[in-house]
Amino acid sequence: MAGPTGEVLFSAPQVQDMITDLARQLASRHPGAGELCLVGIRTGGAHLATRLQAELARQTGLSPDTGVMDITLYRDDWTRLHSRPKVGRTAIDFPVNERVVVLVDDVLYTGRTVRAALDALIDFGRPRRIELLVLIDRGQRELPIQPDYVGRRVEAGPGQVIDVELTEQGAASDQVVRRSL
Secondary structure (H helix, E strand, O other): OEEOOEEEEEOHHHHHHHHHHHHHHHHHHOOOOOOEEEEEEOOHHHHHHHHHHHHHHHHHOOOOEEEEEOOHHHOOOHHHHOOOOOOOOOEOOOOOOOOEEEEEEEEEOOOHHHHHHHHHHHOOOOOOEEEEEEEEEOOOOOOOOOOOEEEEEOOOOOOEEEEEEOHHHOOOOOEEEEEEO
């Protein structure tokens, strides 16, 4: 379906199916879940991490520690984006040392956001391992960063963006949209 705001690639039920499947993959790879913690990259990744935590609890009865990270000041382009960047709250209220930390983001594109998140995470300690989970991988990396868990891979050409719209962010319903700039 295409509209004036873009082409809807995935609807709310499909987004929920992706989250359910991603939680299943996490539970399969980390059956004890005690070593596991989730850190969502603000903003969309933070909401997805919370949803994944709830889904893991529903599927396994275990609820991994979950936090949120703002990476604004770790970006390599923040001075070009804003003269006074708006920095959100980071809340990682649990130890990350010697744990498996799963970074959660909504869309993986160039890899620069993930690089910034890795830098920020190391300020909190030394995880045993860091994994990457994304709802959408649109490819076209500028850095050698690849996800461990992917909801869906989509094609997007030059001049196109992929937006994950979630109800927690004010969207009428969850959806993934491809838009032309």
